[in-house]
Amino acid sequence: MNSSAPMLRVRGLSRSFGGLRAVDRLDLEVGRGEIVGLLGPNGSGKTTAMNLISGALVPDAGVVEFDGEPVQGLPAFKLARKGIARSFQLVRVPCELSCLENVISGLAFGPRGIWGEAARTRARGHLARVGLADKADVPAGELTYIDQKRLELARALALQPKLLLLDEWLAGLNPTELQEGIALVREIRDSGLSILMVEHVMDAIRALCTRCVVMSAGWVIAQGQTAEVLAHPDVLAAYLGGAAHA
Amino acid sequence: MKLPQKKSLLLVWGMLAAAALLPVLSSNDYYLGLGINLSQYVLMATAWAVFSGPTRYVSLASVAFYGIGAYAVAVVGDALPLPVVFLIAVAAGSLLALLVGLATLRLSGTYFVIFTFGLAELVRQLFTWYEVNITKTVGRYIFLEVTPRQIYWELLALLALLFALSWWIQRSRLGLALRVIGEDEMVARHIGIDVTRSKLVLFVVSSAFITLTGAIMAPRWTYIDPAISFNAVISFQVVIMALLGGAGSLFGPVAGAIPLSLLFEFLSARFPNHFSILLGAAFMVIVYFVPNGVAAALSAWWRRRGKAAA
Numbered sequence: 001m002n003s004s005a006p007m008l009r010v011r012g013l014s015r016s017f018g019g020l021r022a023v024d025r026l027d028l029e030v031g032r033g034e035i036v037g038l039l040g041p042n043g044s045g046k047t048t049a050m051n052l053i054s055g056a057l058v059p060d061a062g063v064v065e066f067d068g069e070p071v072q073g074l075p076a077f078k079l080a081r082k083g084i085a086r087s088f089q090l091v092r093v094p095c096e097l098s099c100l101e102n103v104i105s106g107l108a109f110g111p112r113g114i115w116g117e118a119a120r121t122r123a124r125g126h127l128a129r130v131g132l133a134d135k136a137d138v139p140a141g142e143l144t145y146i147d148q149k150r151l152e153l154a155r156a157l158a159l160q161p162k163l164l165l166l167d168e169w170l171a172g173l174n175p176t177e178l179q180e181g182i183a184l185v186r187e188i189r190d191s192g193l194s195i196l197m198v199e200h201v202m203d204a205i206r207a208l209c210t211r212c213v214v215m216s217a218g219w220v221i222a223q224g225q226t227a228e229v230l231a232h233p234d235v236l237a238a239y240l241g242g243a244a245h246a
Numbered sequence: 247m248k249l250p251q252k253k254s255l256l257l258v259w260g261m262l263a264a265a266a267l268l269p270v271l272s273s274n275d276y277y278l279g280l281g282i283n284l285s286q287y288v289l290m291a292t293a294w295a296v297f298s299g300p301t302r303y304v305s306l307a308s309v310a311f312y313g314i315g316a317y318a319v320a321v322v323g324d325a326l327p328l329p330v331v332f333l334i335a336v337a338a339g340s341l342l343a344l345l346v347g348l349a350t351l352r353l354s355g356t357y358f359v360i361f362t363f364g365l366a367e368l369v370r371q372l373f374t375w376y377e378v379n380i381t382k383t384v385g386r387y388i389f390l391e392v393t394p395r396q397i398y399w400e401l402l403a404l405l406a407l408l409f410a411l412s413w414w415i416q417r418s419r420l421g422l423a424l425r426v427i428g429e430d431e432m433v434a435r436h437i438g439i440d441v442t443r444s445k446l447v448l449f450v451v452s453s454a455f456i457t458l459t460g461a462i463m464a465p466r467w468t469y470i471d472p473a474i475s476f477n478a479v480i481s482f483q484v485v486i487m488a489l490l491g492g493a494g495s496l497f498g499p500v501a502g503a504i505p506l507s508l509l510f511e512f513l514s515a516r517f518p519n520h521f522s523i524l525l526g527a528a529f530m531v532i533v534y535f536v537p538n539g540v541a542a543a544l545s546a547w548w549r550r551r552g553k554a555a556a
């Protein structure tokens with residue numbers, strides 16, 4: 001739309017639950033074709049931030065600009081149609097639907113509303129892309145955890161998003177799967193998507209993220225180039241439980 | 247996966263055709279009455295499951311729509327041709343469903359149950375208030391020249407229409423949306439499904455069919471008042487029939503409605519004074535022993551048998 005604006009620009013995003021400020025004046029940007037890492041210890045507000053950006057939660061304050069357009073407060077289904085797709089921290093796939101139907105559900109309600117034979121053909125393509133070509137007719141509930149994660153990614157890609165939010169998508173993979181996963185995320189980025197990923201796996205962060213934003217207790221405590229951020233004393237303190245200055 | 251569905255579809259069309267022949271083959275009024283009673287419950291249980299099956303929202307408002315259908319006929323049935331009366335009934339029922347749906351379908355399931363139960367009571371009280379204070383007479387007579395045969399065939403035709411429509415919905419984009427919503431609303435929202443709108447469409451369709459059932463049945467009553475046509479027991483019976491059969495499948499409610507209408511018919515004739523107690527006991531037994539419905543229990547048994555054989 002507005003090709004000079006970053007794909008995602010978040011300013012002053014805040015959300016409280018009762019007295020707890022889960023996300024407090026969050027600023028971040030994801031450029032076009034960029035992978036940005038969202039880091040921080042458990043409970044620092046990363047998933048809440050993802051939920052605010054994807055429309056699962058409504059922010060108390062702040063601005064979310066997607067592709068140059070303010071979108072904060074829009075319901076999740078509208079954001080999905082505009083081009084924000086996501087995966088979930090704990091994988092979520094409708095278990096009674098086959099893999100093919102899962103991916104078709106990503107195509108059918110997206111911006112173009114692809115349905116029928118065209119949807120089946122495309123869905124097979126997406127399944128092949130994540131390595132599930134031979135599982136098309138298997139109910140999603142019968143897949144292994146890792147394959148369910150792949151399926152979730154295929155469904156997200158089926159929306160033909162501009163921005164992909166990955167919430168610990170690489171967690172729990174064995175070393176071989178991790179390398180495959182990293183290659184897949186890189187390939188998705190190379191195909192033109194912008195990606196914001198919550199991640200703890202350092203190898204993946206170093207391999208994929210050009211920049212990182214680190215949160216602790218709802219605040220951003222550091223952001224910048226990945227190597228610099230990971231060496232920042234506050235970040236080390238937050239992760240290792242040292243005296244973080246809050 | 248596909249063959250059993252096709253077979254059950256053929257079976258159901260066959261049953262409908264056979265049922266339609268009943269009044270031609272037999273002139274026994276008792277059987278015709280029984281057929282009408284069975285058909286109306288099969289219709290309502292199936293219509294109820296159209297909405298509540300995939301969304302898993304339990305509606306206790308069936309009788310509100312049923313009663314509105316009946317009252318529409320009582321109020322304008324004399325003045326207008328029957329098809330127009332039916333249209334008016336459907337319009338009124340759909341409008342109420344639309345308003346209620348807009349107000350409540352964002353609520354979680356538990357609140358929805360309570361709300362719909364309250365709604366049926368509210369509608370009943372409003373009709374009573376109106377009759378007591380405005381028309382000054384409670385109750386109305388319905389003298390329309392509609393034969394029981396005609397009512398029976400109208401019910402079967404409506405049932406055929408409902409099956410065709412549900413079958414079409416299942417194959418449509420809306421059907422897929424509903425399956426995703428039924429399993430995980432969060433996922434549904436994040437892949438672009440307008441969850442509230444999908445539920446609303448189904449609630450209106452389901453309510454329209456229940457309203458029309460009430461409208462078709464109205465001439466059979468000859469006399470109605472709010473206590474008769476908005477009797478909450480009807481809502482509970484519809485729910486338990488659909489649950490016994492299995493609200494998750496298109497023909498599940500049929501399998502629940504037929505034996506239970508017969509049972510309730512028998513109980514109310516044989517033990518008129520203890521009907522409520524026996525009804526309650528039947529509810530508990532069903533929920534306890536077949537929580538997923540006969541259809542699901544049968545297919546689980548079928549799978550087990552298949553595995554044991556292999």
